[in-house]
Amino acid sequence: MTLFYYSLIATIGWVSIIIYLLINGKKISYLKLQPLAETEPAVAIIIAVRNEEADLEKALQSVCNLHYANYRIIVLNDRSTDGTAAILAGFTGRYPQLTVTHITTLPDGWLGKNHALYQGYLNSTEEWMLFTDADVAFHPDSLSKAAAYVTKNRLDHLCILPEVISRSEMLNGMLGTFTLLFMLQFRPWAAINPKSKASIGIGAFNLIRREAYEKAGTHQRIKLRPDDDLKLGDLIKAAGLRQEVLAGRGYIGLEWYRNVGEFVNGLMKNSFAVADYSVLKTIGGIIAILALIALPVPLMLILGTPAERIMACLILFFQAIFMASPVLPNKWWHAVMIPFAGLLLAYISARSAFITLKQGGIYWRDSFYSLDMLKGKTGKAI
Known part of the structure; x- marks a missing residue:
C-alpha cells in the first residue's frame, strides 16, 4: 500500500510538472x-x-x-x-x-x-x-x-x-x-x-x-x-x-x-556553490532528486503491481513528451535516461560537497580558494 501511494503521488507530480513545463516553455x-x-x-x-x-x-x-x-x-x-x-x-x-x-x-x-x-x-x-x-x-x-x-x-x-x-x-x-x-x-x-x-x-x-x-x-x-x-x-x-x-x-x-x-568533473566544480555551500540545502536537494527523479519509475516497474506499472508507463509517456518538445533539442527516448541521470546528479552533489568540505575549499584554474574565502569571510587564494 505504501508503494501505491508513493506511485500515485509520483504520477500526479510528474504529470503536473510536465504540463507546467510545456505550458511555460512555449513562452x-x-x-x-x-x-x-x-x-x-x-x-x-x-x-x-x-x-x-x-x-x-x-x-x-x-x-x-x-x-x-x-x-x-x-x-x-x-x-x-x-x-x-x-x-x-x-x-x-x-x-x-x-x-x-x-x-x-x-x-x-x-x-x-x-x-x-x-x-x-x-x-x-x-x-x-x-x-x-x-x-x-x-x-x-x-x-x-x-x-x-x-x-x-x-x-x-x-x-x-x-x-x-x-x-x-x-x-x-x-x-x-x-x-x-x-x-x-x-x-x-x-x-x-x-x-x-x-x-x-x-x-x-x-x-x-x-x-x-x-x-x-x-x-x-x-x-x-x-x-x-x-x-x-x-x-x-x-x-x-x-x-x-x-x-x-x-x-x-x-x-x-x-x-x-567530463560532465561529472565539470559540474563537480560548482554544484556545491549553487547550493550556496550549504550542507542542509545539498542534503535536501539530494533527497528530492532521489525521491522524485531517480527512484519512482524503477521502483514502480520492478516492485509494483500492474496498476503501479501502468502509472510508471504514464510517467514515462509524459516525460517523453517533454523530451520531444521543440524548445531544446532532446529526443523522446531520452526519458528512459532520467532515473540514471538523477542518480548521477545526486552523486555529483554529494561528492562536490564532500570534496569541498574535506579539503576546506575548491581548486579553480590551479589556485586554491578556502571555504571562508568563498563565503566572503577572509583570506587569499593559494
Missing part, C-alpha cells in the same frame, strides 16, 4: 524567429579563454564572421599554457576587430574567469557587452537578431539558451534531464516578470547593456562565484532591470562536454 521564443537589426548598437564581445586550443579556433571563427558592422571582439587570454596564444596570434593578424589581452597574474580574491571578464569590461567602451565562452559557435545573423530584440523590447539583459550537444549519445540522453531540472529550478520564462523572483544568466550568451552591468555592481560583486553566469543574472534582476531569454536552437550552439566523465 520562450526563438532567436531564429526574430528580425535582423535595422540599427546596430555598438557591442563588445568579451571572451575569457584558458587552455582552449581544442575548441577555440572553430568558435572564434564564427564570432569573427558575424553579419554585424558595429562590434568588437575582446579576448582575455587568462594564463594559458597550451597552444591558445598561438591560435589567437593567427586571428589577430586576419581580423582587425579582434584584440587580445594576455593576463599573466591573478589578483587575490578573484576566480580567474571572473577577473578576465571584468578586465574585458574595463577594456571596452561599447554600449552593450556580450559575455560568452570560448567554445560557443554563432550563426552569422545571431548578434543582429539579438540586438534587434533587446532594442524592440527595451531590455537591459538578454540570455540565449544554447543548443547543447555532445558526441556521446549517453551524455546527450542525460542532458535532457539536466534541461528539465534547469527549467524547473530557474523558470527562465519568468525572468522578464518584475514581480517574479526568477532570474536568468547563461554563460554562453549574456548580452548586457553597459549601464545596467554597472548598476548591478559588475563582476566585482561575484569575484569568487564559480556559477558567475547565474549570479550575474541574479544581480541584474535584483537591480530592478529588465532581462529575458530566447532559445538559440540553430543559432547559438556548443559541445558542453564530450562525455559523461
Whole structure:
C-alpha cells in the first residue's frame, strides 16, 4: 500500500510538472524567429579563454564572421599554457576587430574567469557587452537578431539558451534531464516578470547593456562565484532591470562536454556553490532528486503491481513528451535516461560537497580558494 501511494503521488507530480513545463516553455521564443537589426548598437564581445586550443579556433571563427558592422571582439587570454596564444596570434593578424589581452597574474580574491571578464569590461567602451565562452559557435545573423530584440523590447539583459550537444549519445540522453531540472529550478520564462523572483544568466550568451552591468555592481560583486553566469543574472534582476531569454536552437550552439566523465568533473566544480555551500540545502536537494527523479519509475516497474506499472508507463509517456518538445533539442527516448541521470546528479552533489568540505575549499584554474574565502569571510587564494 505504501508503494501505491508513493506511485500515485509520483504520477500526479510528474504529470503536473510536465504540463507546467510545456505550458511555460512555449513562452520562450526563438532567436531564429526574430528580425535582423535595422540599427546596430555598438557591442563588445568579451571572451575569457584558458587552455582552449581544442575548441577555440572553430568558435572564434564564427564570432569573427558575424553579419554585424558595429562590434568588437575582446579576448582575455587568462594564463594559458597550451597552444591558445598561438591560435589567437593567427586571428589577430586576419581580423582587425579582434584584440587580445594576455593576463599573466591573478589578483587575490578573484576566480580567474571572473577577473578576465571584468578586465574585458574595463577594456571596452561599447554600449552593450556580450559575455560568452570560448567554445560557443554563432550563426552569422545571431548578434543582429539579438540586438534587434533587446532594442524592440527595451531590455537591459538578454540570455540565449544554447543548443547543447555532445558526441556521446549517453551524455546527450542525460542532458535532457539536466534541461528539465534547469527549467524547473530557474523558470527562465519568468525572468522578464518584475514581480517574479526568477532570474536568468547563461554563460554562453549574456548580452548586457553597459549601464545596467554597472548598476548591478559588475563582476566585482561575484569575484569568487564559480556559477558567475547565474549570479550575474541574479544581480541584474535584483537591480530592478529588465532581462529575458530566447532559445538559440540553430543559432547559438556548443559541445558542453564530450562525455559523461567530463560532465561529472565539470559540474563537480560548482554544484556545491549553487547550493550556496550549504550542507542542509545539498542534503535536501539530494533527497528530492532521489525521491522524485531517480527512484519512482524503477521502483514502480520492478516492485509494483500492474496498476503501479501502468502509472510508471504514464510517467514515462509524459516525460517523453517533454523530451520531444521543440524548445531544446532532446529526443523522446531520452526519458528512459532520467532515473540514471538523477542518480548521477545526486552523486555529483554529494561528492562536490564532500570534496569541498574535506579539503576546506575548491581548486579553480590551479589556485586554491578556502571555504571562508568563498563565503566572503577572509583570506587569499593559494
